[in-house]
Amino acid sequence: MSWRQPLSLQARQVLVASLGLVAFLALAGYALDRAFLETAKGNLRERMRSYALAFADSDFARDGSFIPPYDMPDPRFERPGSGLYAEVVFPNGHWDSPSSIGPLLPEGRMLQAQEEVFEGPLEITEISGAKGEAYRYGRGLIWSLEGGKAAEFAYTVYIFEDTTALSRQVQVFRQELWRYLGGAGIILVLLQTVILRWSLLPLRRVIHELKRVQRGEASRMSERHPRELEPLAESINAFIESERENLDRQRNTLADLAHSLKTPLAVLRARVDSDATHGELREEVITQVGRMSDLVSYQLSRAARSGHALFAAPIAIEPHAEQIVRGLEKVYASKGVICEFDIAEGVPFQGEPGDLQELLGNLLENAFKWARSRVLLTVHVGETAPGRRPGLLIAVDDDGPGIPEEKIGLVLQRGVRGDERVQGHGIGLSIVQDLVKGYRGTLDVRRSTELGGARFEVVLPPGL
Numbered sequence: 001m002s003w004r005q006p007l008s009l010q011a012r013q014v015l016v017a018s019l020g021l022v023a024f025l026a027l028a029g030y031a032l033d034r035a036f037l038e039t040a041k042g043n044l045r046e047r048m049r050s051y052a053l054a055f056a057d058s059d060f061a062r063d064g065s066f067i068p069p070y071d072m073p074d075p076r077f078e079r080p081g082s083g084l085y086a087e088v089v090f091p092n093g094h095w096d097s098p099s100s101i102g103p104l105l106p107e108g109r110m111l112q113a114q115e116e117v118f119e120g121p122l123e124i125t126e127i128s129g130a131k132g133e134a135y136r137y138g139r140g141l142i143w144s145l146e147g148g149k150a151a152e153f154a155y156t157v158y159i160f161e162d163t164t165a166l167s168r169q170v171q172v173f174r175q176e177l178w179r180y181l182g183g184a185g186i187i188l189v190l191l192q193t194v195i196l197r198w199s200l201l202p203l204r205r206v207i208h209e210l211k212r213v214q215r216g217e218a219s220r221m222s223e224r225h226p227r228e229l230e231p232l233a234e235s236i237n238a239f240i241e242s243e244r245e246n247l248d249r250q251r252n253t254l255a256d257l258a259h260s261l262k263t264p265l266a267v268l269r270a271r272v273d274s275d276a277t278h279g280e281l282r283e284e285v286i287t288q289v290g291r292m293s294d295l296v297s298y299q300l301s302r303a304a305r306s307g308h309a310l311f312a313a314p315i316a317i318e319p320h321a322e323q324i325v326r327g328l329e330k331v332y333a334s335k336g337v338i339c340e341f342d343i344a345e346g347v348p349f350q351g352e353p354g355d356l357q358e359l360l361g362n363l364l365e366n367a368f369k370w371a372r373s374r375v376l377l378t379v380h381v382g383e384t385a386p387g388r389r390p391g392l393l394i395a396v397d398d399d400g401p402g403i404p405e406e407k408i409g410l411v412l413q414r415g416v417r418g419d420e421r422v423q424g425h426g427i428g429l430s431i432v433q434d435l436v437k438g439y440r441g442t443l444d445v446r447r448s449t450e451l452g453g454a455r456f457e458v459v460l461p462p463g464l
Contacts, residue, residue, distance in 0.1 A: 009203070013196050018189055025181050036173050040166055041135075045118045048137035048159040055086060055157045056141050066095040066155075081126065083134075083162040090143075090155035100160075102126070111140030111156045121163050134162040202226050206233065213240065245438075264288040314348030315356055317379050317394075324361050325377075328368045337371050339364070343379040350389055350460075355435055362432045363396040363456050370400035374451055388462040400453040408445045432458070 054073035061067055066088050076082035077097040086097035089108055096105075104125040111117065120135030137159045144152040202225060212218040220240055225233045268288050276284070318341065325339045349356045360377075367375045375398050382391025436443045441460040448455035 010196055010200055013200075014189075014193055017192050017196070021185060021188055021192070025185050029177055029181050032177055033170075033174060036177075037170055040169055044135060044161065044166055045137060048118075048135070048161060049116075049139070051084075051086065051159045052137060052139045052157045055088060055159075056139070058088075060090070060143055060155075065092070066090060068095065068097070072097070083164055085134075085160040087158040087160070088155060089158065091153050103132075105134075105160055106136065108136070108138055108156060108158045110154065111138055113140050113142045113154055115140040124160070124162070132162055134160045135166070136160050202229055210236070261292055264292045314350055315353055317347065317349050317356065317360075318343050320353070320356055321360055321364075321377055321379075324357065324364055328364055332368045335368075335371070335373070337368050337373055337375055339368075339375040339377060341377050341379075343377070344381060347379055347381055347392065349392060351439060355439075359394070359432055359435050359458065362429065363394075363458075366429060366456070367396045367398040367400075367454075371398035371453065372400055374399045376448075376450055382459055383462055385462040391462045392460040393457065394460075395455060395457040397448040397451045397455045398453040399448075399451040402447050402453045403445060429456075432456075436460070 051073050055069065058069050059067045072078055074084055076084040077086055077099050079099055080101040081103060082099045085100045085103065085105060087100065087105065087108060088095040089110055091110075106122050106124070115138075117138040118135070119138075121133035122136055124132050124134050126132045138156055140154060140156050142152055142154055206221070206225065206229060209218065209221045213221065220237045221233045223230075223233065265288075268285065272281070321341065321343070329337070329339070364375065364377065375396065378393070378395040378397070380393045382393045384390045433443050436458055439460050441458060444457045444459070446455055446457070447453070
């Protein structure tokens, strides 16, 4: 089953930005179109109002008939079917401009004095019989006759203008509007494409650096990246370093194992070539095979506990500590050692559960072994850094004899015991030191100010 290749980030952003731009231009164009139409209607209304006021200066004869102005306010009022019409409605009849000959206009009602109406578009019938539309403006007026006996009456002036001129203006405006908006949209799309390419340049640089790392042309990514990409680059570098350390550790483990097996294999070879009896040879084989088995087990366990997951889930420390202490209190029950906890609430260990058990187990066992009656386990938050997981401080104090300063370096060496009279293999503290180095932390050994004995302090730096 074939899957369509996902769009690139740049294509996605260009597509989304283009759709947003098109939507914005469409809404802007619609708003400008409506605004122009309302403005054009307002201008048409004002123009028709001025025509109506021009007819208001006309006069009436004594018999009540309307006397039109000598000069029409617009020549189109005198041209039949011109699209501009006037109608005067008065009590004894009505008057139509010469341009009204032919078209069938809607009848108008009498309006109150100073009352205005603006309607449309209304349907009219042209001279040719075709249907058309026109806007109508009406204004109610009062005519007064001065003389021996004053008389006055109300009349209404209507002005009609078809929609041809307004439609032509709107059409021209819309053509120009969408032409300019389309041109602006094309320019903005090109501009935003250039801007997006520029803004995504750091990501392309990250990809280029990753390819260089894959080809072996670089050992790690550079540190010059935008602030938003710094955590990504740091995480990748940490992952690269972790994988490189794992590879080196595996190579070293295999080399150590091969070197360790050389001696037992040489012994077996020599015994086979000698004149040893069957019983002696069998005993030697059993001895050397057991030794090789111990070497393999040791190297495998060393390799298993040397590494740690780079992005491990947080682990609660107190439950593991309580489990280890309960076991040690049974082993050292004859000494009656009491272990106290000073564990900050909610402080986790970011690593492998086995590493935490090895770390706490070896430190606490060493403290129980040398303590007279008291052991103190302290767990606090370590150093913090913006955008990183907080560091961790683990300290184990005892009230034993302590470690002389000149022997601190020796007790951390593999196979060296602080006192040959005390049972043990001398590798517990070296395991702790290897674990701490794997987490890029430090192990500090000094005299305890709390209990007076030795203090083993592990400091793990802020994580990614």
